[in-house]
Amino acid sequence: MIDDPVTARRLREAMPVFTLLAGCLLVLVLAVILSLGRDVLMPVTLAIMLSFVLAPGVRLLQRWRLPRALAVLVVVVVAFGALFGIGALIAREAAQLAADLPRYTLTMRDKIDALRNSAGGSVTIDRLIDMAQDLGRAIQPPETAPASAPAGGGEKPMLVEIHERKPALPAALGSYLSPVLHPLATTGLILLFSLFILAQREDLRNRAIRLTGASDLRATTAAIDDAISRLSRFFLAQAALNLSFGTVVGLGLWLIGVPSPILWGVLAGILRFVPYIGAVISMVGPLVVAAAVDPGWSMLIATVILFAVVEPVAGHVIEPLLYGHSTGLSPIAVILAATLWTFLWGPVGLVLATPLTVCLVVLGRHVERLRFLDVMLGDRPALSPSEIFYQRMLAGDPAEAIDKARQVLKRRNLVTYYDEIALGGLRLAQDDRARGSLSREQQEEVGAAIETVVRTLGTMPVQKGGAVGSETAAAVDEIGPDRVAPVRRPDELAAGWDGAAPVLVVASRGPFDAAAAGMLAQVLGRHGLAARSVSQDSLARGERPDLAGVALVCFSYIEPLSTSHIRLAARLARREIPGVRVMVAVWRERDRAMLDRLRRTTSADVLVTSLGEAVEAAMALAGRPAGIRGDAAPRAEPVPTTAGLAGAALPG
Numbered sequence: 001m002i003d004d005p006v007t008a009r010r011l012r013e014a015m016p017v018f019t020l021l022a023g024c025l026l027v028l029v030l031a032v033i034l035s036l037g038r039d040v041l042m043p044v045t046l047a048i049m050l051s052f053v054l055a056p057g058v059r060l061l062q063r064w065r066l067p068r069a070l071a072v073l074v075v076v077v078v079a080f081g082a083l084f085g086i087g088a089l090i091a092r093e094a095a096q097l098a099a100d101l102p103r104y105t106l107t108m109r110d111k112i113d114a115l116r117n118s119a120g121g122s123v124t125i126d127r128l129i130d131m132a133q134d135l136g137r138a139i140q141p142p143e144t145a146p147a148s149a150p151a152g153g154g155e156k157p158m159l160v161e162i163h164e165r166k167p168a169l170p171a172a173l174g175s176y177l178s179p180v181l182h183p184l185a186t187t188g189l190i191l192l193f194s195l196f197i198l199a200q201r202e203d204l205r206n207r208a209i210r211l212t213g214a215s216d217l218r219a220t221t222a223a224i225d226d227a228i229s230r231l232s233r234f235f236l237a238q239a240a241l242n243l244s245f246g247t248v249v250g251l252g253l254w255l256i257g258v259p260s261p262i263l264w265g266v267l268a269g270i271l272r273f274v275p276y277i278g279a280v281i282s283m284v285g286p287l288v289v290a291a292a293v294d295p296g297w298s299m300l301i302a303t304v305i306l307f308a309v310v311e312p313v314a315g316h317v318i319e320p321l322l323y324g325h326s327t328g329l330s331p332i333a334v335i336l337a338a339t340l341w342t343f344l345w346g347p348v349g350l351v352l353a354t355p356l357t358v359c360l361v362v363l364g365r366h367v368e369r370l371r372f373l374d375v376m377l378g379d380r381p382a383l384s385p386s387e388i389f390y391q392r393m394l395a396g397d398p399a400e401a402i403d404k405a406r407q408v409l410k411r412r413n414l415v416t417y418y419d420e421i422a423l424g425g426l427r428l429a430q431d432d433r434a435r436g437s438l439s440r441e442q443q444e445e446v447g448a449a450i451e452t453v454v455r456t457l458g459t460m461p462v463q464k465g466g467a468v469g470s471e472t473a474a475a476v477d478e479i480g481p482d483r484v485a486p487v488r489r490p491d492e493l494a495a496g497w498d499g500a501a502p503v504l505v506v507a508s509r510g511p512f513d514a515a516a517a518g519m520l521a522q523v524l525g526r527h528g529l530a531a532r533s534v535s536q537d538s539l540a541r542g543e544r545p546d547l548a549g550v551a552l553v554c555f556s557y558i559e560p561l562s563t564s565h566i567r568l569a570a571r572l573a574r575r576e577i578p579g580v581r582v583m584v585a586v587w588r589e590r591d592r593a594m595l596d597r598l599r600r601t602t603s604a605d606v607l608v609t610s611l612g613e614a615v616e617a618a619m620a621l622a623g624r625p626a627g628i629r630g631d632a633a634p635r636a637e638p639v640p641t642t643a644g645l646a647g648a649a650l651p652g
Contacts, residue, residue, distance in 0.1 A: 034344050042345055043186050047193030049355050051201070052228070052235045054079055058198055072198040080191055086266060093263035097289070100259060104292035230362060235355060242272040245314050249282070252306040256299055258290050272314075273351045274338070279311045329357055333377040385475040386424025393425060394442075398449045402456050407472040410464060413482045414457065415523045419611045420479035422519060423587055426450065426512050430558050430588065433511070443511040450515040458522045483612040486619045488528035496579075497622040499549030503531035506539075506569075508557045516587050517556040520614055527615050529622055547577055552618060554583040555604075563601040570603045581605045581621055585614055 034041060054075050061071035197204065205228070209221060250265020258264065268282035283303075290299040329337075337357040341349030357377055364373030375382050383391065385408075392401040408417050429446050432438045438446065468476070490498055503524055507517035514535050521531040533556075534545050553573045555566070570582040584604040586595075599607050606617040 031340075031344065038345050039186075040189070042348060043189035044193055045352060045356065046348070047190050047197055049235065049352065050079070050190065050194050051197040052232045053239055054194070054198060055201065055228075055232055056236065069199060072195060076191065076194050076198065079194075080187075090263060090266055093260045093266075097260045097263060101292075104289075107292055107295055110295065231359060234358060238273070238355075241314060241319060242269045244318075245269055245272050245279075245310065248310050249306065252310065253286055253303065256290070256302045256306065257293075258286050258299065258303060259293060260289070264289075270351070273354065279307065279315075283307045329354070329361060329377055330379045333357060333361075333379075337377070380474050381471050384424070385421045385478060386428060388471075388475075389421050389425035390428040390446075393429065393446045393449045393453075396445060396449060398452045398456075401449075401453050402460075404472065404475075405453065405457055406460065406463075407468045408475055408479075409457075409460075409462060410468055411472075411476045412479065414462075414526060415611050415615060416479060416482045417457075418519045418523060419483070421475070422450070422453070423516065423611070426516055426558055427588055429512050430510070434559075447511040447515060450512065451518060454515055454518045454522065458518075486527065486616070486623075488619055488622055490528070493529070493622050496549075496551045497529070499530075499551070501530045501532045502549055502551040502622070503529055503554065503618065504545065504547070504550045504552070505531055505533040505554045505556055507533055507535045508555075508559075509536045510558055513556060513558050516558055516585075520554060520556060520585065520611060523611055523615055524618055527619060529618055550577055550580060552581045552583060552621060553577065554585055554614065554618075556585045556587070558587050563598060566598070566602045566604065574603075583608065583614065583617060585609070 057075040058068075058071045061074060062068060066074070205225075209217065246265045246267075246269025249268040250261045253261035253264050264282070264286045267285065268279070271278040271282040274281065286303050286307075287300060290303045291297075293299060334354060334357065338350055338353040341353040341356060343349070345352070360370075360373045361378045364370045364375070364378065374380070381388065388404070389401055392398065392404075405417055405421075408421070429438070429443075429450075433443055493502075496502070503521070505517045505521045505524075507513040514533070517533040517535070521533040524531040532545070534543075555569050555573075557566075566584055570584070573582050574580060582604045583606040584598070584602060585608050586598070587609065595607065595609065606614075606621070608614040608617055
């Protein structure tokens with residue numbers, strides 16, 4: 001306990017710096033642990049990733065009445081047998097290709113000479129050709145020249161051979177076995193861990209529940225099961241897609257005539273696990289071989305066309321159908337993860353970068369203490385749609401907010417956008433105003449920006465359907481489905497509701513209330529009920545709107561008021577406009593107990609808290625009663641005054 005208030009204040013101010021330094025230190029320690037413990041951690045990680053892929057096979061065999069241990073053993077043996085077969089196939093094809101490469105050097109020389117002649121002395125082309133020639137000389141085995149007699153008929157020089165001293169038997173065995181034992185040991189660890197993880201899956205899940213949150217078993221179990229199922233589906237879908245990609249590439253190269261198509265197909269399937277650049281890297285080898293084999297350029301062009309067609313189809317057509325439009329990672333997170341894991345674990349880390357980062361993001365979405373991982377690495381917007389809207393208003397950029405709204409309106413109605421996004425931004429602005437975070441100038445600027453958005457959306461044509469961005473798709477998913485409200489035709493309106501503007505919306509005196517009132521008037525007009533809005537400030541200044549034909553007065557408030565003010569406003573409105581209906585809209589109030597109390601104590605006909613409710617209530621009031629014909633004689637309309645209505649506005 002620190003008694004000195006100055007020291008306590010300084011410690012509070014320095015706490016974010018200490019937190020940042022502690023976080024950086026933690027990241028550094030984790031990086032060191034991952035780098036130093038790669039020989040153990042990498043097999044464990046590979047085993048965990050492999051268990052996600054093999055778990056559905058184990059469950060399938062268990063449904064066929066196979067014991068758990070035997071099912072795990074069968075699945076793991078089959079999987080590792082397939083992996084060993086693929087490895088042997090790659091080794092055999094690579095050895096065959098290496099033996100055949102020297103035969104293609106003559107073709108490469110002819111193409112290099114043709115390129116040099118067509119380049120016309122270009123320095124860049126010359127350098128590239130020299131590099132290709134150096135590579136060809138490195139690949140081609142050296143030729144041994146026959147021994148010739150020295151000039152002048154002298155004696156032949158003595159041939160001297162230098163032999164290194166033979167190492168001892170243990171050293172010789174170590175030098176020969178070391179390159180073989182390390183991969184075998186790693187493979188053995190992966191096999192062992194995979195067996196135990198699959199056999200003890202439920203026990204490991206229970207321990208994870210204990211570590212992450214045993215206080216709420218239902219929520220924690222649901223989160224872990226959801227994370228495991230999502231990751232399993234993702235890895236299975238990715239493995240199936242990459243296997244199909246490699247198969248198609250191998251078949252295509254075989255039809256084209258590129259040597260070793262099996263090798264290139266297998267490498268293409270493996271390298272496609274590397275995000276963004278994996279398919280490009282897998283294309284380099286076949287292109288080089290195609291250029292070396294074919295005296296012309298047709299094989300090279302056909303190989304380019306093959307990759308140019310197969311990869312976009314796999315990445316932009318099949319992949320979204322299998323596991324969504326993306327892996328759930330932001331592009332910068334994918335690049336950063338690939339760089340980091342390659343630095344720590346080499347080529348294996350490059351292949352595991354995306355799966356490992358997906359695991360971290362899934363954990364961040366389900367574990368509250370790891371939420372920062374989803375914010376840092378996920379592709380979902382870091383701010384809610386309402387926060388993004390309000391941030392654009394603070395930045396004085398209504399144009400971007402209008403553009404985002406245009407995207408949302410392709411999938412949702414205007415009333416839904418206003419209810420779920422724009423009004424949410426208004427509430428955030430009201431919170432900052434209540435805390436004193438916004439100056440008067442900022443309040444006016446934010447209010448004017450919101451009104452600009454509302455006016456623009458009111459005149460913008462509606463365009464349903466079409467592609468939307470990831471941020472818009474996330475916003476649409478968050479706000480949920482549309483709330484369907486009826487639309488009234490003129491012949492469906494009751495007598496007294498078919499005037500030029502039967503609804504008058506009175507905005508409260510806050511800097512943001514005029515925008516909310518404009519939203520309500522706008523959506524009512526979209527649903528067939530003409531409305532206009534007026535502010536209490538204009539009424540207080542003596543402006544008198546035409547009240548003839550007004551059938552409904554709606555008092556719009558963002559901040560909840562006292563029930564006495566609302567009751568007084570409704571009473572004065574009824575006194576000045578006989579027969580008028582009164583609606584009270586409290587856009588901020590969400591507490592059910594408070595709403596019930598407002599309904600009991602106020603004299604309003606309708607109390608609403610959302611634009612959807614307001615539209616439904618207004619349409620119900622304006623509808624023609626059953627049995628009334630469209631040509632029924634209208635009732636006589638009173639000619640009201642506006643002094644009382646101005647008084648009704650004053651309590652706001």
